[in-house]
Amino acid sequence: MREPGARSKSNIIVLSRRRNYATERSPLPLIAAEGSSHRVQYVNSAFCKLVGKERKDLIGSSFSSVVPEGADNHCLELMDRVYLTGKSERLLDQEHRHTASNLVYWTYNAWAILDRENHPTEVMMQITDTTETALTNLSLEKVNEEIKKINEALLISSIRVQEFADTEQERTQAKKLESIGRLAGGLAHDFNNLLTVITGYTQLATEILTPEHEVQIYLKNIERAAERAAKLTAQLLAYARKQIIAPRVVNINTLIYGIDKMIVPLIGDNIQLDIKTNPHIGLVSIDPGQFEQLLINLVVNASDSMPTGGHLAIHTSERMPKIRTVQSAQENRADRYVLLSVSDTGEGISEKVMGNIFEPFYTTKAFGKGTGLGLATCYSIVKQAGGSIEVESELGIGSTFNIFFPVVNGVVEAPRIRENPVLPKASGVIFLVEDERMVREIGFTSLTRQGYTVIEAEDGVSALQKINAYEGEIDLLVTDVMMPYMGGKELAQHLRLIRPQTKVLFVSGYTDAAFNKLGVLDPDIAFMQKPYSVSDLLLKVYEVLNSSSNELPTA
Numbered sequence: 001m002r003e004p005g006a007r008s009k010s011n012i013i014v015l016s017r018r019r020n021y022a023t024e025r026s027p028l029p030l031i032a033a034e035g036s037s038h039r040v041q042y043v044n045s046a047f048c049k050l051v052g053k054e055r056k057d058l059i060g061s062s063f064s065s066v067v068p069e070g071a072d073n074h075c076l077e078l079m080d081r082v083y084l085t086g087k088s089e090r091l092l093d094q095e096h097r098h099t100a101s102n103l104v105y106w107t108y109n110a111w112a113i114l115d116r117e118n119h120p121t122e123v124m125m126q127i128t129d130t131t132e133t134a135l136t137n138l139s140l141e142k143v144n145e146e147i148k149k150i151n152e153a154l155l156i157s158s159i160r161v162q163e164f165a166d167t168e169q170e171r172t173q174a175k176k177l178e179s180i181g182r183l184a185g186g187l188a189h190d191f192n193n194l195l196t197v198i199t200g201y202t203q204l205a206t207e208i209l210t211p212e213h214e215v216q217i218y219l220k221n222i223e224r225a226a227e228r229a230a231k232l233t234a235q236l237l238a239y240a241r242k243q244i245i246a247p248r249v250v251n252i253n254t255l256i257y258g259i260d261k262m263i264v265p266l267i268g269d270n271i272q273l274d275i276k277t278n279p280h281i282g283l284v285s286i287d288p289g290q291f292e293q294l295l296i297n298l299v300v301n302a303s304d305s306m307p308t309g310g311h312l313a314i315h316t317s318e319r320m321p322k323i324r325t326v327q328s329a330q331e332n333r334a335d336r337y338v339l340l341s342v343s344d345t346g347e348g349i350s351e352k353v354m355g356n357i358f359e360p361f362y363t364t365k366a367f368g369k370g371t372g373l374g375l376a377t378c379y380s381i382v383k384q385a386g387g388s389i390e391v392e393s394e395l396g397i398g399s400t401f402n403i404f405f406p407v408v409n410g411v412v413e414a415p416r417i418r419e420n421p422v423l424p425k426a427s428g429v430i431f432l433v434e435d436e437r438m439v440r441e442i443g444f445t446s447l448t449r450q451g452y453t454v455i456e457a458e459d460g461v462s463a464l465q466k467i468n469a470y471e472g473e474i475d476l477l478v479t480d481v482m483m484p485y486m487g488g489k490e491l492a493q494h495l496r497l498i499r500p501q502t503k504v505l506f507v508s509g510y511t512d513a514a515f516n517k518l519g520v521l522d523p524d525i526a527f528m529q530k531p532y533s534v535s536d537l538l539l540k541v542y543e544v545l546n547s548s549s550n551e552l553p554t555a
Contacts, residue, residue, distance in 0.1 A: 025045075027046055029043075029044065030043070030044045030124060030126055031124070032123065032124045032125070033122060033125075035080075035082075035121065035122060039060060040059055040066055041122055042059070043055055043058050050127065063079065064076060067106075068104060074091060075091065075094065078110055079125070082110045083120055088110065088111040088112075089109075090110075091107065093133075094108065105134035107128045109128070111123070192529075193436045193439050193531075195230050195530070196439050196532055197438040197439055197442055198226045199533045200443075200446065200533065202222050202223050202226065203223075203535065204446065204534060205219055206219050226531070230531050247385070248286070248287070248288060249285055249408060250291070250412060252405070253278075253316055254412075255291050256275065256295065256316070257275075263295075263296070266296070266299055267303040270306075271303060271312050274312065276314075276315045276316075277315070278318065281318050281407075282318065282336055282407030284406065286381075290381045290384070291381075294378050294382065294403070297375065298378060298403075302343075302344035302346060302399070304346075305344055305346025305347045306344055306346040310344060310345035310346055311344070312342075312344050313341070313344075314340075315340075315341045317341070318336060318338055319337060319404075321390060321402075334406035335407070336406070337387075337406055339403070340402075340403040342400070342401045343398065343399070343400040344398050346398050346399060347395070349393040349395075357375050357391070358375050359376060387406065389404075390404070423539065425450065426451040429472060429473060429476075430447055430452045430453070430454050430478055431454075431479075432455070433458075433460065433479040433483070433491065434458070434478075434479075434507070436480075437458070439530075440456055443537060444456050446534040446537055446538060447541065450538055459484055459486060460479070460485055464486070464491060464494055467498070467499070468498070474495075474502045475545060476502065476504070477504045477505070479491055479504070479506060480506075480508060481506050481508040482508060488507075489552075493552060496552060503526070503544055503550050505527070505528060506528070507532075509530030509531065526540075526549070
């Protein structure tokens, strides 16, 4: 059996115990130690110089005592391996403490020394001082680490710059929203009063004339125009977030299939419609009417982008919105989102246009073909529902609008089904308070024809004077909310002090933050939104008079 470490002479350098001239004069530090005891047997002059000791002080010492602190572990292991295997090895850049304050780095090349019988007796090590190179490499590593930190800082800075830009863009959008909101509020109040008058007189004239009368077709056209104007006003209010909304917990799949028959006539025969809904999506909270407005606007927008035909897809699923930064991921983010995706194969949206598509009154359509409120209204509806919009588009390929709604807990609320019964002739005393003369005349005429006794007033102050002078019972106060001198809420509170049994119906054509604080939109408060038709007014009055509720706003 071959002894440990025995190797052929072709692979192992064989040196006699008597060191030759070349070894002694070598500029490279050399040290030889017994493989079993680690006792130093030989050092050359270069090694003595390296460690700063005399040869006589080194020979016979332990290897670990003649090299700097820190060399005993890895270097002794290296020595043992070479002694046992006979294979040359190299140990790179070992860190040693040369003095109390200085570190040095040495590289070791080790090989076995055999006797004449080819048995290992010692291990020779050649030592190279690599301190300068190692320190340079360490410096480069530190530089690289610093560069990495700088790059990370730059990345964070760029993200923050982008976040700042996004925030500024949102602030700009919010300012535009506020400006348009103020404009929309004022316009909506006047428009809704006028539309109430137009709709009311149209319905009264329709009822007076025979169904075959030639004027009926003109009245029908007036009524349609009024409906279109009412929708435009509703878009203004929705964009400005001043529309009265009634969010409900719903499954948007049900809402989509409830209006799919409306979509087909809107897109035409040359566009293929594909509706795919995921039955396992969560529930969301949104006003069903606003959702219908949102989807119809997206469908019309997609249809307009495909004048020669194409493919329109409406899909639902669950997916998280794209998140650019960790910070934004932590803010106002739900655990689950329902995705409504509306895709078309139309003309696409250019990068130049993309930044303006949600701007109010911005449109690329020909003059008279669009109001520029469609996508702006969509944006506002989605934001009001706590959602977000992502748009993907490529010119000549098409566009996809991804709408994300946060999933909410709860159960689907049953739809509010409104019936229009034939109302019997009525009796009772109604106080009608309305500052718009023509609206007041419509209300007076329609309620009187129905059989009610109507006392009218043009504002809260004059109404309170007439109420104090009236000695009979008052069954119902129908009052506009926003009026000069005294508003409807204040009037109702004064009335209740002297006539606590009188019921109250609030009416308004405009809402804003201040209006909402009045509390008239609470579910238990009787309220009717302008514009309304004659039949709307009569039905609402009938419902309030026959209701057990008699609440006033407490806000």
